[in-house]
Amino acid sequence: MPNNKMPNSKPEKPAKAAAKTAARAAIAKNQPMLRSIKGGKGTAKPPSGKHDSAKHPAAPDDAPIIALKLEMAKLSPAMAAYFKKCQDKLGFVPNVLLAYAFDMAKLETFVAMYNDLMLGDSGLSKLEREMIAVAVSSQNRCYYCLTAHGAAVRQYSGNPLLGEHLVMNYRVARLSKRHRAMLDFAVKLTASPWSVEENDRERLRRVGFSDRDIWDISAVAGFFNMSNRVASATDMRPNAVYHGQAR
Amino acid sequence: MPNNKMPNSKPEKPAKAAAKTAARAAIAKNQPMLRSIKGGKGTAKPPSGKHDSAKHPAAPDDAPIIALKLEMAKLSPAMAAYFKKCQDKLGFVPNVLLAYAFDMAKLETFVAMYNDLMLGDSGLSKLEREMIAVAVSSQNRCYYCLTAHGAAVRQYSGNPLLGEHLVMNYRVARLSKRHRAMLDFAVKLTASPWSVEENDRERLRRVGFSDRDIWDISAVAGFFNMSNRVASATDMRPNAVYHGQAR
Amino acid sequence: MPNNKMPNSKPEKPAKAAAKTAARAAIAKNQPMLRSIKGGKGTAKPPSGKHDSAKHPAAPDDAPIIALKLEMAKLSPAMAAYFKKCQDKLGFVPNVLLAYAFDMAKLETFVAMYNDLMLGDSGLSKLEREMIAVAVSSQNRCYYCLTAHGAAVRQYSGNPLLGEHLVMNYRVARLSKRHRAMLDFAVKLTASPWSVEENDRERLRRVGFSDRDIWDISAVAGFFNMSNRVASATDMRPNAVYHGQAR
Amino acid sequence: MPNNKMPNSKPEKPAKAAAKTAARAAIAKNQPMLRSIKGGKGTAKPPSGKHDSAKHPAAPDDAPIIALKLEMAKLSPAMAAYFKKCQDKLGFVPNVLLAYAFDMAKLETFVAMYNDLMLGDSGLSKLEREMIAVAVSSQNRCYYCLTAHGAAVRQYSGNPLLGEHLVMNYRVARLSKRHRAMLDFAVKLTASPWSVEENDRERLRRVGFSDRDIWDISAVAGFFNMSNRVASATDMRPNAVYHGQAR
């Protein structure tokens, strides 16, 4: 997937760099871009030409971003820079970042962990990590994550059907043995974590995953079990722009 | 609970400070304290006088720490300092840290998020956050987290029975309305996140929780839904010393 | 929703007429339009201009239509006429009809019941019936029905988000009390039919549904509990064209 | 089972014929046999000698037929003829028909589909189709269908125990491999339709079922997942006569 054509939902710099950036007390001039956690400009404005805004004029169905009244904090320099990068690259700041932006420590740790897991070095491709995200979010019926990461699967794979399959029921996707084993593990870990045992890990090894890969599958599945719950607990709403991406 | 008498399972410095420390490229001399992720010295050595080691000589039941073969990385200076603090304050390094220590980025982001959530500023007391940790981990039947955080509840509360109640079935604990509502929310969010709605949040508000508190309850519950799964997926084993703490 | 602009997935003539038509041994010349139950022309051909076929050239992910080898039968005159109407109005014959077309008695009874329930007289609007279809299909995670009826909800409502909400988790949709009660009933009836009792019916009456409406809600929910299972049992695949409709 | 001795709960003419009859606008004089949907004569009157009516004088436990107030419509000629046939052959009109008789289109499509599925041509015997009906209805705990189709299994099989086994727990029946595979498939399809996959179909093929048979198993299982829910949603009550049949 050519990066210069399809807006990536992630910052260009990978995890570790972003984390450092965040923590390093960046020098960038610190001007909060968004005034309110409830419906910032970035929320409603889709990238021009990507979406027929006439049909979703104000997306009232998906505002405010969360059901909690939390004042957005002054962005730290690192986070201000990161938000600016999102705006430049994606055309919008993902709502989950706005939701966390009431507290810089929480926003920074979330961003650092997210970027390490989803964009850092791994034996799993970025698409594979997004596939796990969607299969887990489907098990948990998380609207925010299904929308944002469903779009990511469509983008990374160039196969819109794959995104739909994983949102609705990953078992209908015609997956390689590797991917089927990967998602079976992630979904079992989601539905009944107490029942995951050595034979489950062995099945992953048999299709070629290393022990480090197994950690990464587990960590990504675990991360979305966290994010799904924060999103559901707060009624988090995705940016409208995701719905039309890469259909 | 007097800190000087009961070894705390957390570093003395609260979340934000620890995170900064980690990221700030600490000056401490960087010497990995632990040679192997499978059964480091810190794992088996309980604080003297706390546990009858004759009865658990090598804890073979709970070694190795995880079921994945991952080489421990060279600790970053920040993490080396943090591990040293654990050793000094607690008498051991919690196994979860050893488990993450194969990769500094993962260890640092985990530590940063953990410390912010569990030890940072919040309308929830540290005990309340540990109570959520245990109730969630009981729903998910996570051995590692029930052991480590069950001990924390016993310590923070000074009430060993409360720890047992939360491990086994939080409904048998005689909780205040505030705490019952808090744990009902956390456990519902764990068992069926898709079903959490405004009336659930309203119930929290009615017993006095602010919207920021609701975020924190959700974030802590979410975090342990992640940790429980990483622990179950990797068969993570707690330090033997937890079992006897604060009985 | 103007019929002349948005291709309707239903024949123009309502249920009763269609049923009569089917049974009346129509005079239309009987020429099967489709050669094979596995990937008829109608499957892949989207209405011109509605979909970028370059991106889904042959939809190999969703072929064949079902996982059973069943020879398509000679269409009865009534069914030949009905398929022709689908082709003319929609630009394609829905795959579910092709799936049933191995046996005219089964196809005709399915069509008759479907059209009566979804398009016949009712106190429920057509949109409401499609909303039930999607909420039930989400509970059952039925790929075929979520795709086809998700598109119908987007079309009928003119609100793409509503379609997404119902596919993913109907509880996140901001529904009227009437619609929430309607879908709560349909989903409870799907998940635990044995537990539906008079108080459930009373809740529907309180938001204004008549006893006849309650029948219709039940019958539509029941119908999709049937269709979901026929589709899952046979691995039925939706026409590719649905995915892009009314986004 | 000799038809002339045991009243069959189905019309003598098989599915297709009945459907045609219904649709053909029969010439029979159109006189509604039943005045009210709530407890028609046919409901309470068991075949003479079959049941001790003194003990169930008016079956107050099982009246009215449904919990919705729906006026019975004038029977179409086809349906009047069909009801007369039921009365003649069975000694009563099954309550499910009375329940649907508020609307001729619904009654006719239900009868047409039912008769095609349960009495039409199939590689499955009529007993096998009834076995599926009962196993599905047991999973869904549907009182109406367990009663009516439990009686049918007892009648068709001449083995009263088989009826009881399937009502209570089909796993206790000592079934052939064919029948066990058939019911395992039907019950899995009922309990978790999303999880039915190719290996489930393969198991059916291995015990000798053709692809057409697999369709029929799926369609019958699907049909009762519909009927169970219509019955539960409306609190439908079976004719008292079923309870004593073929014990």
Add this chain to the structure above:
Amino acid sequence: MPNNKMPNSKPEKPAKAAAKTAARAAIAKNQPMLRSIKGGKGTAKPPSGKHDSAKHPAAPDDAPIIALKLEMAKLSPAMAAYFKKCQDKLGFVPNVLLAYAFDMAKLETFVAMYNDLMLGDSGLSKLEREMIAVAVSSQNRCYYCLTAHGAAVRQYSGNPLLGEHLVMNYRVARLSKRHRAMLDFAVKLTASPWSVEENDRERLRRVGFSDRDIWDISAVAGFFNMSNRVASATDMRPNAVYHGQAR
């Protein structure tokens, strides 16, 4: 219910007396009545005139009594007397007693507890205790207990429909508030014992149950949660005669 007309499935003497009898080292001559635990004479022989044995000649479907090979022990004098009483009063020895008869200590303790709970002094009528037995056994889908205690409900109540309702889905029975609360409690205690709390007990008190009654409801529900599992674990088969009783 006149005892002299309807064979009671219990010994004439109530619980406490029976227990004493059993333990008192009865004087009756000790001659084992049954030679084999697999299909004793008492199993197949229905009370004359109660059942058409031609239709169930040897009940091969329900033999042997259990799937374990256990030699029947020599009956203790007390148990020999008790079995004789069963034979005299009921016309057969219930298979559950034959199943336990491989060990006199187990048989005697089972009989003593059963008789105390089901026939001893209680604020619950014998019918009420049987209703609990059936509702619990339905939740657990226990063939043996549904058959034996379903017959008991039919007998005690003189209402065959009540027996059917409780076997299939107790929610369809038209119960008094007292009985509905009683069965709701018993079924909740069966399905999710961890969730039973003070408000559940309060609901029982509000419909008039004393604390002693609550104990008895709990103890009977508990007892059948035990018996259901012993029966399912051993594939225990009921005496054929139960099927036809009190229809």
Add this chain to the structure above:
Amino acid sequence: MPNNKMPNSKPEKPAKAAAKTAARAAIAKNQPMLRSIKGGKGTAKPPSGKHDSAKHPAAPDDAPIIALKLEMAKLSPAMAAYFKKCQDKLGFVPNVLLAYAFDMAKLETFVAMYNDLMLGDSGLSKLEREMIAVAVSSQNRCYYCLTAHGAAVRQYSGNPLLGEHLVMNYRVARLSKRHRAMLDFAVKLTASPWSVEENDRERLRRVGFSDRDIWDISAVAGFFNMSNRVASATDMRPNAVYHGQAR
């Protein structure tokens, strides 16, 4: 485990003897040792030196013993002797006995069955039976039984970790094949008794269990499914002393 060092929670005399004793109308002078079912002396008084009572001064969290107001009855001579033996051997009377002591018939039948199952002759060791007790009680989340029998597993095994593993999630214990099969059977029988079939019994036979052993596994698992429910239904609280035993 040397009996003279570790206080056994059972009476010295095995089951059968105790049962006989109870039933034989013992001659011991009948003096109720306990005045009230709510917090008898035996409840709070731990064996000297076993527990730091300063830390659990009155155990208000776990009093009264049950949530029902039931007057303790006059102990029968047999039960008075039995309670005295408990006091002498264990230093306390287990609360479950006090809970049943409102009625001598119930207390005696409970004691007789308990002692036969848990202490009588069996191919299962006493530890194995306690392991089943804890695994079942964990599935049912029963506070009383997890506490009392968790302590017994710690004592009998001399392995405190085993007790913790079984309380939290028996799958994390490193069990022999025999013990894993035994607990898998017991937990499946607890969670879904209807699904236990011949292949489950066969698995037990393959690891060396006899048919008599299978009975005993089933009976112990069944017994705790009963006791768990009586305990949960009555909010039964364990003696405080258990918490500290054999850590």
